[in-house]
Amino acid sequence: MPPAKTDQLDLWAESGLDGDDQVMVDFLLPTGIYIQMEVPRESTIQHIKLLLWKEAQTYPLFSLLGEMEGHMFECVNQAAVHEELEDETRRLCDVRPFLPVLKLITRNCGRAERILDSKIGVLIGKGLHELDALQDQQVKDFRSKMKRISEEKMQRMQLMSWGEWLRSCYSTQLETESVENLIDKHEGVIKITMHYDQSQVCSVILYIRDCLLANESPHLTLVHCDVVKAIFEKEICTIGSVLARKASNPPLPLPPKKRTPTVRTLSVFPALQLIKGALSFVPLAVRAGLFHGTELLCKTAVSSESSSRSEHVWNKTLEFDIAVCDLPRMARLCFAIYAVMDKVKKQRSTKNTHLNKYQTIPWVNTMVFDYRGQLKTGDIILHCWSSFPDELEEMLNPIGTIQTNPYTENATELHISFPEYSTQPVRYSTVWCLVGVACVYVNKEWCNNLKEIMERDPLSQLCENEKDLIWTLRYDCRENFPQSLPKLLLSVKWSKHEDMAQLQALLQIWPKLSPRDALELLDFNYPDQYVREFAVNCLRDMSDDELLQYLLQLVQVLRYEPYYDCALSRFLLERAQSSRKIGHFLFWHLRSEMYMPAVSVHFALILEAYCRGCIPHIEVLKKQVEALSKLKAVNELIKLGTIKTKTKQAHLKEAMMTCLRQTGFIETLSNLHSPLNPNILLAGVHVERCKYMDSKMKPLWIVYHNKLLGGDTVGIIFKNGDDLRQDMLTLQILRLMDLLWKEANLDLRIVPYGCLATGDHSGLIEVVSSADTIANIQKTSSNMAAAAAFNKDALLNWLKDKNSGDALDKAIEEFTLSCAGYCVATYVLGIGDRHSDNIMVRSTGQLFHIDFGHILGNFKSKFGIKRERVPFILTHDFIHVIQQGKTGNTEKFGNFFRQYCEEAYLILRKNGNLFITLFALMLTAGLPELTSVKDIQYLKDSLALGKTDEEALKQFRQKFDEALRESWTTKVNWMAHIVAHPS
Structure with missing residues (x-):
C-alpha cells in the first residue's frame, strides 16, 4: 500500500506524470527485456503500445513476443492494486499509475469480456477481480444470476423497433404517443423534427448517440435545426432489466431441537486492540443478543470472564431461551466484547488506565440463517468493528451492518461455533395458515x-x-x-x-x-x-x-x-x-x-x-468519472499551492486556467452529461469565467457553455473535502415540501438547486443563475462593513435596480412567496448557521437558502452562548420588501405573508409521518447530525405532532412572533459575519 502520509499528487508529480508533455516510463516485457523510453503523457494506451512495439524491434527476443494485439499493459494504480489496462482508449494521464512503470502481459481469451470487465471496474471504483477473489458463494450466485438476466434482456432489446426501444428506456423524457413521429429511421438516417419540445429532442439526440441499435453508422439529420450534425459510431445496445424469478427453497423438516444455535466463543485477539489503553490482563467478556430488527427476542447471553496476556478463551456455550422452530428468518446475532468495568476501576487506583466502554467496545453482527435460508453451522471468524454508537441498550448494535470488517489486520477477531443440529442442512420453514375473519367481540x-x-x-x-x-x-x-x-x-x-x-x-x-x-x-x-x-x-x-x-x-x-x-x-x-x-x-x-x-x-x-444491463451508459458515466477526477486534480493543485508555497491568488488562478486549457483537460471536460442533471450536455468549459472560491476547501467554480440551451452558460461548483450528503438530504426534503405545497395549490417559489455527492467528501452543486447573497447586496450598498447589515433599504433598492415597472411588483410577489416558504421550511427542519452569506436572492425576486451543514436544531454557539436565537430568519429588511417599502402597508404582511406561512405549515403537518419516515431511513447513512432517533425528535416537536391543528397553529404563531421580536439579534450576527468576512 502507498505510505499513508504521502500525498498521491506529490508522488504523481515526482514521477514526472504531471509536468512536461513527455514522461519517462519503464516498460517490462514478458521476454525479460527492460526498456525505458519517453512517451507523450496525453497519448492513449493504444498509441503507447504502438510506440513500444516499434522500439522493441531493436531489442533481442522480439520475435518471441508474437502479435501486438495479443498483449496488454498492467500497472499498479493509485490504490496500490494491480490494474490491467484492457481499455486502450484511455490516456496515460488519466490512468495515473502509482509509479511510471508499465508491464506488458499476454492477453487471455475472451478479450471483449475482459474489456467490458475492465471498463466496469474502472467505472465503479472497484476492480471486478476483487469480487472474483471473494470466497463468498452468495457473491458468486448473485453475479451469475444478474449476468444471465442482463444477457436475456439484451437479446430482447435487439429485436425491438426504435419506437419500442425509446418508449421502454426514456419514458420520462418523451411523450409516448409522439415517439414514433419524433424519430424516422430510414436508410441509415435518423430524422428528428424540432417542432417538438426542444429539451425533449435534445435528450433524444444525446441518448441515441450513446445507445445506437443499428448495425451500420447512421447519420443524424435535424429538420429545421442546425445545432447538432454528427455521425455516430456503431454500438450495440444492451439495456438490461432485472426481472428476477423468485427462488424456491423447499423446506426440510426441522429437527426436534428446542433451542437456538448455541454459540461457543473460542478466542478473541489481540487484547491490546480490544480496549484502547488497557493492559493485556484486563478481564474481558462477550455479550450476545438475538434480535429481529431492534426487538430483542430473548434475554441476552454473557460469557465468563477471561484474563490473558495473549488470547482470550471462553469455555462456555451461550444459550438463548427460544425454540429453533420459533426463530424468525431474519434473526441476527449481535456480539460485543467489553471490559469488566468494576474490576477495571479497582485497577485504576494503582494503574494509570483510562477506559471508555462505549468508544472502545468491538462489536460485530451475523445472521442466524444464510442467504439460502439455511441455518448456519460450524466455525466462523468474525472481524469486529471498533466505532460504537452511544446510548445503545445491552451494549449491542443490532442496527449495525452484518458485514464483517474487511480491514482484518487491525480488527479484533471473534471466533464462534454453531453446533450441528442434524445430518441434513436445516432450512427455514414457512408454515402457511388459512386466514379467516376471527369472531372477536369489539366494544x-x-x-x-x-x-x-x-x-x-x-x-x-x-x-x-x-x-x-x-x-x-x-x-x-x-x-x-x-x-x-x-x-x-x-x-x-x-x-x-x-x-x-x-x-x-x-x-x-x-x-x-x-x-x-x-x-x-x-x-x-x-x-x-x-x-x-x-x-x-x-x-x-x-x-x-x-x-x-x-x-x-x-x-x-x-x-x-x-x-x-x-x-x-x-x-x-x-x-x-x-x-x-x-x-x-x-x-x-x-x-x-x-x-x-x-x-x-x-x-x-x-x-x-x-x-x-446498460452497457451503452458505461461510456457516458465513464466520461463523468474522468471529468471529476480532473477537477479533483485541479482542486488539489490549488490547495497545494495555497498551503505549501503560499502562492499569490492571481498566480494560482492563472495556473488553474493553464491547467484547464491543456488538451487532456479540454477533451475530458467537454461534451459530457452533467452529473447533476443528465438531460443537460456540458459542451465546453468557459475557462476565462472559471475561478476557485476563497474558502477552506477551495471549491472550484466551473462555467460551461451549453449550446443546446440557446447558448446559455451553466455553472457548477466542485467541492473536494466537504461531505455534501447532508446538503443533498436537506435539498431533497425542500423539493418534497415544494411538491406537497403545489399539490395543495400553493406555489411558494422554492429553489431546490441541484446537489450531488460523488465520492468521499466530494461532490457537485448547481450554481443558481442571476443570484447574489444578502451579504454582497448589503455590502455594495454601504461604505462601512459594520453598517451594511442595518441598511434596510439595500435589498429593496437592489430589486428595483434589477426590475422596473410591473416587473418590480412581480419580483416583490416572488420574494414574498419564497420568503414564506423558506421561513416555514427552515423552522420545521431546524436549519442553523443562517448568516447573510447563506441566504441568496435572484434578480427575479426569489429568496432561497444555501449551505445546510446544521439541521434538526443543531444551532451554532460560541463560548457556550447560542448565536442563533430565532426559530427562523425574518428580518425587518425582508418585511420592508414584502410591504413594498411602505411602512404603513401592514395588510400585505399581516394578511398575505403570515397567511402563506400558516397555510404552508399546516400542509407540512399533514405529511409529518412522511418526513419522519424519510429521516428515519437515513439513520445509518453516517450523517453527522442524524445518528439516532433522538435527532428526529426535533421534527416531531417542530411539526407539533400529537397536537390538534389549533394547538399546533398557536405554537407556530408564537414562534412567528418570536422571530419578529428577536430579529435584531440576527442583524447583530450578520454584522459580525460581514466584519469577519469583508471580501
Missing part, C-alpha cells in the same frame, strides 16, 4: 383506543397492552386502518412461529398501500422478507419522477438488507435499467459511498449488475 372503547393508537406518529412507542390490542384486532386494522400496517408489525410476537405464519398469510390479503405509506415498511424495524416484498410491490406504482424523489432513501435502505439478492435490489435494478435518468442517479448514489467498507461489496455488486 366501543376498544375501537376508540385503536383509532387513537393508529393516528400516532411513527416515533410513538407502543406499550405491551396496546400491542396486544392491535394484534387482537388485526382484521379490524386491515379493514379500517390499512396504512397502520407498521404498527401491526411492531405488535407481532416474532419469537412465536404461529404468529409469524398468521402475519405472512394476512399479508396476502392486506390492501395495497400508497407508495408514500409503504416507505415506512423498509425501515430497519421491519426486516421480515415478506413484509419488505410487500412494501416493494407497493412501490411499483411509483412513477419515475416519484421514484427519483425517494431514491436517496431507497439506496440507504439497502444497508438494512442482509442478503444481496432481495426484492429491493431487484426493483431498483429493474427501474434503473428501464429509465436512463433513474439509472444515472442510482449509479451516483451507490458510487459516492463505495469508499465505505460496510457497503462497498454490496454496492459494487449492484453497480456491476446495472452496468452489464
Whole structure:
C-alpha cells in the first residue's frame, strides 16, 4: 500500500506524470527485456503500445513476443492494486499509475469480456477481480444470476423497433404517443423534427448517440435545426432489466431441537486492540443478543470472564431461551466484547488506565440463517468493528451492518461455533395458515383506543397492552386502518412461529398501500422478507419522477438488507435499467459511498449488475468519472499551492486556467452529461469565467457553455473535502415540501438547486443563475462593513435596480412567496448557521437558502452562548420588501405573508409521518447530525405532532412572533459575519 502520509499528487508529480508533455516510463516485457523510453503523457494506451512495439524491434527476443494485439499493459494504480489496462482508449494521464512503470502481459481469451470487465471496474471504483477473489458463494450466485438476466434482456432489446426501444428506456423524457413521429429511421438516417419540445429532442439526440441499435453508422439529420450534425459510431445496445424469478427453497423438516444455535466463543485477539489503553490482563467478556430488527427476542447471553496476556478463551456455550422452530428468518446475532468495568476501576487506583466502554467496545453482527435460508453451522471468524454508537441498550448494535470488517489486520477477531443440529442442512420453514375473519367481540372503547393508537406518529412507542390490542384486532386494522400496517408489525410476537405464519398469510390479503405509506415498511424495524416484498410491490406504482424523489432513501435502505439478492435490489435494478435518468442517479448514489467498507461489496455488486444491463451508459458515466477526477486534480493543485508555497491568488488562478486549457483537460471536460442533471450536455468549459472560491476547501467554480440551451452558460461548483450528503438530504426534503405545497395549490417559489455527492467528501452543486447573497447586496450598498447589515433599504433598492415597472411588483410577489416558504421550511427542519452569506436572492425576486451543514436544531454557539436565537430568519429588511417599502402597508404582511406561512405549515403537518419516515431511513447513512432517533425528535416537536391543528397553529404563531421580536439579534450576527468576512 502507498505510505499513508504521502500525498498521491506529490508522488504523481515526482514521477514526472504531471509536468512536461513527455514522461519517462519503464516498460517490462514478458521476454525479460527492460526498456525505458519517453512517451507523450496525453497519448492513449493504444498509441503507447504502438510506440513500444516499434522500439522493441531493436531489442533481442522480439520475435518471441508474437502479435501486438495479443498483449496488454498492467500497472499498479493509485490504490496500490494491480490494474490491467484492457481499455486502450484511455490516456496515460488519466490512468495515473502509482509509479511510471508499465508491464506488458499476454492477453487471455475472451478479450471483449475482459474489456467490458475492465471498463466496469474502472467505472465503479472497484476492480471486478476483487469480487472474483471473494470466497463468498452468495457473491458468486448473485453475479451469475444478474449476468444471465442482463444477457436475456439484451437479446430482447435487439429485436425491438426504435419506437419500442425509446418508449421502454426514456419514458420520462418523451411523450409516448409522439415517439414514433419524433424519430424516422430510414436508410441509415435518423430524422428528428424540432417542432417538438426542444429539451425533449435534445435528450433524444444525446441518448441515441450513446445507445445506437443499428448495425451500420447512421447519420443524424435535424429538420429545421442546425445545432447538432454528427455521425455516430456503431454500438450495440444492451439495456438490461432485472426481472428476477423468485427462488424456491423447499423446506426440510426441522429437527426436534428446542433451542437456538448455541454459540461457543473460542478466542478473541489481540487484547491490546480490544480496549484502547488497557493492559493485556484486563478481564474481558462477550455479550450476545438475538434480535429481529431492534426487538430483542430473548434475554441476552454473557460469557465468563477471561484474563490473558495473549488470547482470550471462553469455555462456555451461550444459550438463548427460544425454540429453533420459533426463530424468525431474519434473526441476527449481535456480539460485543467489553471490559469488566468494576474490576477495571479497582485497577485504576494503582494503574494509570483510562477506559471508555462505549468508544472502545468491538462489536460485530451475523445472521442466524444464510442467504439460502439455511441455518448456519460450524466455525466462523468474525472481524469486529471498533466505532460504537452511544446510548445503545445491552451494549449491542443490532442496527449495525452484518458485514464483517474487511480491514482484518487491525480488527479484533471473534471466533464462534454453531453446533450441528442434524445430518441434513436445516432450512427455514414457512408454515402457511388459512386466514379467516376471527369472531372477536369489539366494544366501543376498544375501537376508540385503536383509532387513537393508529393516528400516532411513527416515533410513538407502543406499550405491551396496546400491542396486544392491535394484534387482537388485526382484521379490524386491515379493514379500517390499512396504512397502520407498521404498527401491526411492531405488535407481532416474532419469537412465536404461529404468529409469524398468521402475519405472512394476512399479508396476502392486506390492501395495497400508497407508495408514500409503504416507505415506512423498509425501515430497519421491519426486516421480515415478506413484509419488505410487500412494501416493494407497493412501490411499483411509483412513477419515475416519484421514484427519483425517494431514491436517496431507497439506496440507504439497502444497508438494512442482509442478503444481496432481495426484492429491493431487484426493483431498483429493474427501474434503473428501464429509465436512463433513474439509472444515472442510482449509479451516483451507490458510487459516492463505495469508499465505505460496510457497503462497498454490496454496492459494487449492484453497480456491476446495472452496468452489464446498460452497457451503452458505461461510456457516458465513464466520461463523468474522468471529468471529476480532473477537477479533483485541479482542486488539489490549488490547495497545494495555497498551503505549501503560499502562492499569490492571481498566480494560482492563472495556473488553474493553464491547467484547464491543456488538451487532456479540454477533451475530458467537454461534451459530457452533467452529473447533476443528465438531460443537460456540458459542451465546453468557459475557462476565462472559471475561478476557485476563497474558502477552506477551495471549491472550484466551473462555467460551461451549453449550446443546446440557446447558448446559455451553466455553472457548477466542485467541492473536494466537504461531505455534501447532508446538503443533498436537506435539498431533497425542500423539493418534497415544494411538491406537497403545489399539490395543495400553493406555489411558494422554492429553489431546490441541484446537489450531488460523488465520492468521499466530494461532490457537485448547481450554481443558481442571476443570484447574489444578502451579504454582497448589503455590502455594495454601504461604505462601512459594520453598517451594511442595518441598511434596510439595500435589498429593496437592489430589486428595483434589477426590475422596473410591473416587473418590480412581480419580483416583490416572488420574494414574498419564497420568503414564506423558506421561513416555514427552515423552522420545521431546524436549519442553523443562517448568516447573510447563506441566504441568496435572484434578480427575479426569489429568496432561497444555501449551505445546510446544521439541521434538526443543531444551532451554532460560541463560548457556550447560542448565536442563533430565532426559530427562523425574518428580518425587518425582508418585511420592508414584502410591504413594498411602505411602512404603513401592514395588510400585505399581516394578511398575505403570515397567511402563506400558516397555510404552508399546516400542509407540512399533514405529511409529518412522511418526513419522519424519510429521516428515519437515513439513520445509518453516517450523517453527522442524524445518528439516532433522538435527532428526529426535533421534527416531531417542530411539526407539533400529537397536537390538534389549533394547538399546533398557536405554537407556530408564537414562534412567528418570536422571530419578529428577536430579529435584531440576527442583524447583530450578520454584522459580525460581514466584519469577519469583508471580501
